[in-house]
Amino acid sequence: MDNPLILYGCIVILTGFALLYFALVIWSPAPIITHESEKKYRSFKSTKKPLSLTPLEDSGTVDLTVVIPAYNETERLPLMLEQTIDHLSSLKKKRTYEILIVDDGSSDGTSEFSLKLAAKYPKSDIRVVTLEKNLGKGGAVRHGMLYGGGERLLMVDADGASRFNDLELLWDAMDKIAPNKGAGVVVGSRAHLVKTEAVVKRSLLRNILMYGLHTILRIVGVGHIRDTQCGFKLFSRSAAQQIFPAQHLPTWIFDVELLLLAKQLRIPVAEVPIEWHEVPGSKLNVVTASLQMLRDLLIVRANLLLGRWQVVPRKQKSE
Structure with a gap:
């Protein structure tokens, strides 16, 4: 009688694993497709004729690429862009740079508005890319990184919540x-x-979700980074070339996937305190986004553990 019970138990366990694997395949995001039109950009000098972007696998063309994901950001983008250019223009040790605004399928005319803003800064290389459909913040950042020409590439939110001058702290750490x-x-x-007004004044729900997320992050393997979600991250070109082609998540939790990839690739990661303030106009529904984040965290961890998503270290070229 024991043998049938053991056999039955094995069948149940195997069926359970098969169902979980099937759910993983179904819930995993489809590969992100890049359309030909998205490999080009417009600028105030070339508003009608799109020009080719610099593929990430090519050599760098400037010192810095600033990647700004933008979804319906006509209200918040002007101040953020002003602060960015003011800082980059004020540096005593000049840096060549490009600013890549990635319009993530906006419905408010973000691309055309960005081109008008670019005309105010004729000395700055401001490039506007329009994605054919909304991918999500992670998808927009990924696209900007895959087509940035910088030796270093900075992702920064369009809301200006981070103080752009703090780029120098990240630069020194790099x-x-x-x-x-x-x-x-x-x-x-x-x-x-965390103990200051900037966070204490946030809603109780946001703070509860923040602490819950930190607990989950420790479980999935990035507990060594105290703040994974800050939208102010600097990548060397070599790191970006290894990380972003392997990125799958287009959603809000993509930052965690980037850090998991860096850990798996043994790429060093430094964490630097910066100034930050809450900016009105967030498009994030904290409850819905938190549930999505939990699901996506489990998806990315499971895919990496099972080898469905491969990470291939890039061989360094000899100088």
Whole structure:
């Protein structure tokens, strides 16, 4: 009688695993497709004729690419862009740069508005890319990184919540962990603000979800980073070339996938405190987004553990 019970138990267990694997396949995001029109950009000098972007696998063309994901950001983008250009223009040690605004399928004319803004800064290389459909913040950042020409590439939110001047803190940290164009990631962090008004004044629900997320992050393997979600991160070109082609998540939790990939690739990651403030106009529904984040965290971790999503280290070219 024992043998049939054991056999029955094995069948149940195997069926359960098969169902879980089937659910993983169904829930995993489809590959992100890049359309030909998205490989080109417009600028105030070329509003009608799109020009070719720089593929990430090519050599860098400027010192810095600033990638700004933008979904319906006509209200918040002007101040953020002004602060960005003011800082980059004020540096004593000049840096060549490009600003890549990735319009994530907006419905408010973000692309045309961005081109008008670009005309105010004729000395700055402001490039506007229009995605054919809305991918999500992670998809927009990924696209900007895959077509940025910078030796270093900065992702920054369009709301201006992070103080752009703090780029220099990230830059100095990158010099330390990734000299000579090595692979490195520097994460802007708000962890030091947890006990300050900037976070205390946030809603109780947001703070509960924040602490819950931190607990889950420790479980999935990125507990060593205190703030994974700050939208102010700097990548060396070498690191970006290895991380972003392997990124699958287009949703809000994509930051965690990037850090998991960096950990798996043994790319050094530094965390640097920055200034930050809450900006009205967030498009994030905290409850819905939190449930989606939990699902996506489990999906990315399971796919990496099972080898469905492969990560291939990039061989460094000899100088």
